[in-house]
Amino acid sequence: MKNLDHESPKKRVSMHRKFTRRDLVKWGIVGGGTAMFGLRPAWVRASRSGSLSMAPATTPFLMELLPGRGLPPVSQPVTPFPTMEDPGDCINEDHSQAFHVSGPREVPPNTEFHLVQVAPVNHLFHPALPANVLWGYGGQVPGPTFVARSGTPQLVRFVNQLPEDDAVGIGLPTLAVHRHGGHQAPQDDGYPLDTFCPGQSRDYYYPNSPAAGLLQNEHSTTWYHDHAIDVTAQNVYRGLAGCYLNFNPLDTGSELDPAPALGLPSGEFDVPLVLQDRLFDANGFLYYDSFDHNGFLGNKFLVNGLIQPFLRVARRKYRFRILNGSNARFYNLVLSNGWPFTVIGTDSNLLERPIAVSSFPIGPGERVEVIVDFRGTILGQKIQLVNRLEQTDGRKPGDLVSPGVPLMEFQVNRDAPDFSRVPDILMPITEGPRELLSQVKIQRTFKFGRSNGAWVINGELFDENRIQADPRRGTSEIWHFESGGGWTHPVHLHNFEMFILGRDGARPPLLERGRKDIINVGGPYPNASVLIKFDYDFSEQPGRYAFHCHTTEHEDMSMMGQFEVL
Numbered sequence: 001m002k003n004l005d006h007e008s009p010k011k012r013v014s015m016h017r018k019f020t021r022r023d024l025v026k027w028g029i030v031g032g033g034t035a036m037f038g039l040r041p042a043w044v045r046a047s048r049s050g051s052l053s054m055a056p057a058t059t060p061f062l063m064e065l066l067p068g069r070g071l072p073p074v075s076q077p078v079t080p081f082p083t084m085e086d087p088g089d090c091i092n093e094d095h096s097q098a099f100h101v102s103g104p105r106e107v108p109p110n111t112e113f114h115l116v117q118v119a120p121v122n123h124l125f126h127p128a129l130p131a132n133v134l135w136g137y138g139g140q141v142p143g144p145t146f147v148a149r150s151g152t153p154q155l156v157r158f159v160n161q162l163p164e165d166d167a168v169g170i171g172l173p174t175l176a177v178h179r180h181g182g183h184q185a186p187q188d189d190g191y192p193l194d195t196f197c198p199g200q201s202r203d204y205y206y207p208n209s210p211a212a213g214l215l216q217n218e219h220s221t222t223w224y225h226d227h228a229i230d231v232t233a234q235n236v237y238r239g240l241a242g243c244y245l246n247f248n249p250l251d252t253g254s255e256l257d258p259a260p261a262l263g264l265p266s267g268e269f270d271v272p273l274v275l276q277d278r279l280f281d282a283n284g285f286l287y288y289d290s291f292d293h294n295g296f297l298g299n300k301f302l303v304n305g306l307i308q309p310f311l312r313v314a315r316r317k318y319r320f321r322i323l324n325g326s327n328a329r330f331y332n333l334v335l336s337n338g339w340p341f342t343v344i345g346t347d348s349n350l351l352e353r354p355i356a357v358s359s360f361p362i363g364p365g366e367r368v369e370v371i372v373d374f375r376g377t378i379l380g381q382k383i384q385l386v387n388r389l390e391q392t393d394g395r396k397p398g399d400l401v402s403p404g405v406p407l408m409e410f411q412v413n414r415d416a417p418d419f420s421r422v423p424d425i426l427m428p429i430t431e432g433p434r435e436l437l438s439q440v441k442i443q444r445t446f447k448f449g450r451s452n453g454a455w456v457i458n459g460e461l462f463d464e465n466r467i468q469a470d471p472r473r474g475t476s477e478i479w480h481f482e483s484g485g486g487w488t489h490p491v492h493l494h495n496f497e498m499f500i501l502g503r504d505g506a507r508p509p510l511l512e513r514g515r516k517d518i519i520n521v522g523g524p525y526p527n528a529s530v531l532i533k534f535d536y537d538f539s540e541q542p543g544r545y546a547f548h549c550h551t552t553e554h555e556d557m558s559m560m561g562q563f564e565v566l
């Protein structure tokens, strides 16, 4: 059924359409400062009150991660509602490439329905700062956590209740929701031009069924965030991100389940931790400079939306799903007492076997799942999660420093029964490089570089009318990712996962031998050759998806391409 409300918000927003990074590229005014001073749009804030280095001091470990504040609630299903027609692109009607599903969709009868209002929220990062007006899925930051079970589809309606005009001036209220790491049809992938504006809604259907029935396609930690064209960096910075956890017949979500269930720590002992950095001005208000195209860094560190919080923990094993939700910052994590992490997953997937490490790197968009065992601690003990990686600009991560910056603190305060297990085999790789390599017929090379102050792939800016690769469904290809100029680019592929075959001919590090959906190249990361199998089973139609740099400022300007699975 045609929703007549679609017309008016579209016109209103397009009247207020703001300048974007790509406009600057078109006008040839990127890279400078003073030359474009007269064109500086109102939504680009000058520093409100002097030096940004003067942000108010924030004592660490004052804010406790608690249910509803730092530990987001799990999204609960609602009564099924009639699905609706997609708005298509709500800003630019001439974007012919936007996906438009006409009419309501047919969904299987066991589909769970969810409803998420995207709305402003008064958010307290820390008691020393004033409340900031953020944008939150479900009116909270991070957004509600989705819990999905393999075989149970979810249809999520996101309702855009953001204001058309906004005093804060960070972000644009045109939305596209991308489930990062998920397998979903092109119209449900948050294609950057499939935007919906204030007053509009969009339904996203997540099948939650492994492609081709492969065990290895059962996902673990995925996440969802805004992906609207040109403004992803600001919209995510403003708060639009959340976790999407996936359970399956092996990883059941209950440590009480007997083998073959894995029995990983579950319930309150399975905790997503979203790492982000944010820049605050001298008055404690969030600051963002849309003319910084290099990658925006903050002066405060957040975990789950709170500045350097603490979590009370019991003397037992925990599963922490660590997501780097930062725009441009890389981290290298250690525990302050020198204890190891047991890594069980990277990006969307569990590893084949757990790997014990004393530290690990994590770049923008990446996930690393770890088990931390607090047995052997004493009650009252405090252990910090510490970032040892220095970074001074968006170019690349710097050196390891000591002692580093604590991101949060674990405070051991109790005992609790622990029935959880960490088996030696987690998720067998049944179809990996060994099985797929002999089938490869096509190799492609993508160079991530810089041109005239903008970011390019093989010398080209993002163009919705250009397809950079057209793999055939069911086939495997080798893609070579290269970076120039010493910049690090976290390269993200939508909908499909990658095995790193090598980095400049060398075997990848241990933590890069599982399935990945982001591969860092450049700076300290050598060029990478990756194997991708294009499992695609959503329809007879070709599937068009984006791939891009996940330093979101690079992505917005305009380091993104697209491929079409034929």
Ligand SMILES: [Cu+2]
Pocket (backbone or CB within 6 Å): 488, 489, 490, 549, 550, 551, 554, 555, 559
């Ligand atoms: Cu980049």
